[in-house]
Amino acid sequence: MTANETIHPTAPAPEIDASCRLPLLALLVGASVWLVVGTVLALIASIKFHAPEFLAACPLLTYGRVVAAANDALVYGFCLPASLAVIIWVFARLSQTVYTLPLVPVVAAHIWHLGVFIGLLSILLGHSTGFTWLEFPRGGSILLFVAFVLIAIPTAASFGFRLEKDLYPSHWFLLAALLWFPWSYASANIFLVAMPVRGVAQGVVNLWFANNLLYVWFSLVGLGIGFYFLPKLTGRPLQTYYYALYVFWTLALFGTWCGLPQGSPFPAWITTLSSVAAVLLIVPLIGVTVVFGRSLGGPGSDGPMGGPLSFVKFGLVSFLLSTLMYIALACPQISRLLEFTWFGVAQSQLQILGFLAMVLFGAIYYILPRALGFDFIAPQFIRAHCFLAGLGVVFWVAPLALAGYAQGANAYSLDASLNWLRISTLGLGFILLGNLLFALNILAMFLTWKLNLVKTLFAAITAPLKVSEVKS
Amino acid sequence: MAASIQLGSVTQTTVLNSSDVYPPQRTGDATLGLQVYRANGCAACHTEQVRQEGVTCAVVLTGAGKNPQAVTNLLATLTLTGLTKEAADAVADQITAAGGKVEIHIVPVGTDIDHGWGVRRSVAEDYLHDYPVQLGSLRAGPDLANIGVRAPDANWQLLHLYAPQSVTGTSRMPSFKYLFTVQKVGATPSPDALNLPAAFAAPAGFEVVPKPEARQLAAYLLSLRANVPVYDAPFTPPAQP
Numbered sequence: 001m002t003a004n005e006t007i008h009p010t011a012p013a014p015e016i017d018a019s020c021r022l023p024l025l026a027l028l029v030g031a032s033v034w035l036v037v038g039t040v041l042a043l044i045a046s047i048k049f050h051a052p053e054f055l056a057a058c059p060l061l062t063y064g065r066v067v068a069a070a071n072d073a074l075v076y077g078f079c080l081p082a083s084l085a086v087i088i089w090v091f092a093r094l095s096q097t098v099y100t101l102p103l104v105p106v107v108a109a110h111i112w113h114l115g116v117f118i119g120l121l122s123i124l125l126g127h128s129t130g131f132t133w134l135e136f137p138r139g140g141s142i143l144l145f146v147a148f149v150l151i152a153i154p155t156a157a158s159f160g161f162r163l164e165k166d167l168y169p170s171h172w173f174l175l176a177a178l179l180w181f182p183w184s185y186a187s188a189n190i191f192l193v194a195m196p197v198r199g200v201a202q203g204v205v206n207l208w209f210a211n212n213l214l215y216v217w218f219s220l221v222g223l224g225i226g227f228y229f230l231p232k233l234t235g236r237p238l239q240t241y242y243y244a245l246y247v248f249w250t251l252a253l254f255g256t257w258c259g260l261p262q263g264s265p266f267p268a269w270i271t272t273l274s275s276v277a278a279v280l281l282i283v284p285l286i287g288v289t290v291v292f293g294r295s296l297g298g299p300g301s302d303g304p305m306g307g308p309l310s311f312v313k314f315g316l317v318s319f320l321l322s323t324l325m326y327i328a329l330a331c332p333q334i335s336r337l338l339e340f341t342w343f344g345v346a347q348s349q350l351q352i353l354g355f356l357a358m359v360l361f362g363a364i365y366y367i368l369p370r371a372l373g374f375d376f377i378a379p380q381f382i383r384a385h386c387f388l389a390g391l392g393v394v395f396w397v398a399p400l401a402l403a404g405y406a407q408g409a410n411a412y413s414l415d416a417s418l419n420w421l422r423i424s425t426l427g428l429g430f431i432l433l434g435n436l437l438f439a440l441n442i443l444a445m446f447l448t449w450k451l452n453l454v455k456t457l458f459a460a461i462t463a464p465l466k467v468s469e470v471k472s
Numbered sequence: 473m474a475a476s477i478q479l480g481s482v483t484q485t486t487v488l489n490s491s492d493v494y495p496p497q498r499t500g501d502a503t504l505g506l507q508v509y510r511a512n513g514c515a516a517c518h519t520e521q522v523r524q525e526g527v528t529c530a531v532v533l534t535g536a537g538k539n540p541q542a543v544t545n546l547l548a549t550l551t552l553t554g555l556t557k558e559a560a561d562a563v564a565d566q567i568t569a570a571g572g573k574v575e576i577h578i579v580p581v582g583t584d585i586d587h588g589w590g591v592r593r594s595v596a597e598d599y600l601h602d603y604p605v606q607l608g609s610l611r612a613g614p615d616l617a618n619i620g621v622r623a624p625d626a627n628w629q630l631l632h633l634y635a636p637q638s639v640t641g642t643s644r645m646p647s648f649k650y651l652f653t654v655q656k657v658g659a660t661p662s663p664d665a666l667n668l669p670a671a672f673a674a675p676a677g678f679e680v681v682p683k684p685e686a687r688q689l690a691a692y693l694l695s696l697r698a699n700v701p702v703y704d705a706p707f708t709p710p711a712q713p
Contacts, residue, residue, distance in 0.1 A: 048646060049612075049644060052636070052637075052643075052644050052645060052646045052647070053646065053647065056646040056647050056648075056649065057647075057649050057650060058650070059512075059650040062512055062513070062646060062648070062650075063513065063516060063517065063646050064512045064513020064514055064515070064516040064517070065511075065512065065513050067513065067516050068513050068516065123513075126511030126512065127511070128510065128511065128513065129510075129604060130510035130511075130515070130604035130606060131604055132515075132609065192604070196603055196604075198600070199596055199597075199599045199600045199601075199602065199605060200596040200598075200599045200605055200607075202599075202603070202604060202605040203599070203605050203607045206605075206607075261609075262523075263521070263523030263524075263584075263593075264521060264607065265521050265593065265594035265595050265596060265598065265599070265607075266596070267596075336523075336525070336583065339523075340519050340608075340609060340610060340611040340615075341610070341611065342610070342612075344609060344610065345610060407611070411583075411587055412587070412611045412614070414612055414613070414644050415642060415644075418644075
């Protein structure tokens with residue numbers, strides 16, 4: 001990079017960061033609110049297993065609706081907009097240019113958050129489409145699609161205008177992610193909602209999409225961001241460029257076929273292909289392990305414990321574990337025991353809250369002070385958040401996985417898994433506390449920025465007129 | 473999208489060894505009930521798919537023939553269930569040689585079938601008329617692919633929706649009280665009022681009447697009956713009495 005910087009007149013880093021300020025704020029403030037909303041809804045859903053009568057009289061808060069709303073708030077409310085915000089910044093930095101058309105993502109961010117609001121409200125009112133991870137009815141999903149495309153276009157454009165011509169591995173992952181979501185989301189919505197396919201093919205499309213969103217898209221974004229921040233935060237180069245590309249191609253090749261469980265009422269070739277592809281995920285898994293292990297070794301500074309790097313490291317370890325769980329679920333011998341149990345929930349929650357959300361937290365804690373030009377109001381909250389989130393994910397996911405085993409080994413009896421579910425609620429409580437600290441920091445930062453804006457404006461209005469202007 | 477090409481042309485099929493078509497169209501109430509099922513996210517806790525690990529053959533004696541004692545003695549030495557097709561044929565030949573009459577039954581096996589959740593695996597035809605298809609991915613509650621066979625009583629279904637613990641003591645299912653109206657008993661009690669056990673009953677002078685949604689949901693649950701043999705999932709149904 002340094003060689004090129006002397007050739008091209010690249011923009012200085014503070015200027016690049018400032019150009020992303022408005023899109024970042026527009027996306028992240030809403031995302032942090034949805035994060036808290038999603039965790040609260042998830043906690044309500046979790047408590048319902050201890051006390052089935054808890055809020056049962058209210059149709060809006062019946063388990064089936066709350067749990068769908070919680071998952072969608074976390075995925076569509078937090079993970080996607082926060083990912084887009086980080087992608088915007090990473091692309092601007094990697095391209096060494098100021099972000100093109102920053103106002104388009106600002107408008108799009110508002111459309112996105114409106115879509116999430118409509119979608120969540122529809123689910124709670126009983127208007128969900130009934131397809132997992134695609135519960136938002138048309139009113140919400142169309143807004144999400146439009147907003148995503150509106151953000152993807154200027155972001156891809158700032159990739160096109162890049163002054164640094166060499167591609168970095170993160171470019172591959174994140175550019176693919178910008179194309180992957182609109183393609184899979186639109187296809188799934190067309191085949192399920194607009195022109196529904198017949199019968200059980202709906203299940204195939206639904207599971208295909210769920211895999212493409214939660215496994216492929218999340219992995220592309222999480223690894224793309226992780227591979228950018230690992231070297232940045234440790235001061236050691238990524239080990240190595242070619243391993244990272246290998247991970248990218250194998251992930252794109254094998255990842256997209258997975259996710260259709262063995263015993264499903266689909267033609268056998270579909271589930272068999274899916275299992276084979278899932279087992280082959282071991283290839284990108286080994287690749288990530290090598291990149292991760294090698295990039296962390298050697299001299300360099302790891303920064304303070306509980307800082308952004310801790311989040312990114314936790315996220316990448318979660319990715320390794322969640323992929324192992326995913327592969328396990330595809331093996332017929334294991335899936336016979338664990339399929340349709342809490343184990344699958346544990347895997348998807350690890351992917352969402354343990355992997356992508358953690359990588360995003362780390363990235364946001366690094367980016368936001370630079371984009372706004374001042375530090376967090378309560379930097380000590382970051383360490384507390386790291387601690388709470390780490391503990392929370394462990395206490396949320398591990399008991400769910402054990403509950404899955406207990407359930408599978410005891411003829412799907414829920415009673416066998418109840419004690420584990422109780423512990424998992426505790427973990428979710430920790431996660432909620434951590435997320436509250438995160439949201440507080442983001443909101444405080446947003447308000448300070450607004451206040452500064454008003455102050456600047458006020459100062460401009462009340463400033464004494466220049467003598468030259470009075471004279472004329 | 474190959475799945476769509478293959479599955480898009482699935483049509484009604486014929487029940488094996490019979491002229492009945494499968495699946496029958498769900499009734500109007502049951503079709504509306506699927507929407508109640510969707511709206512309340514029932515699929516968050518219930519799957520509608522039965523898995524099967526394979527099939528075995530069982531040899532069933534239908535007549536002892538002229539020498540019952542010899543057949544009985546022979547039967548005591550043979551394994552009659554859990555056989556492969558070839559083994560079952562061999563056993564059948566032996567018994568026929570001894571004068572007995574036998575049938576070979578196809579018996580699906582698997583953990584779900586052992587749980588009593590179905591007699592065969594779920595196949596594409598089971599979901600032919602449904603939109604949205606609610607396969608589900610978590611069994612926090614039991615599988616419902618055959619709930620209409622297991623609990624064919626509409627009143628039981630309504631009681632279970634209103635107060636799950638009133639019919640299955642340790643159930644963790646939330647109550648769906650909002651699908652019911654608690655109203656004052658009029659001049660004559662409503663014929664639709666639920667007959668609840670005392671612990672769950674409405675206060676004196678009140679009765680619990682299902683709303684149309686509750687009836688539709690119950691009708692849908694009763695319509696979940698994937699218990700006939702089809703080409704993709706053959707089995708020998710029990711003899712009709």
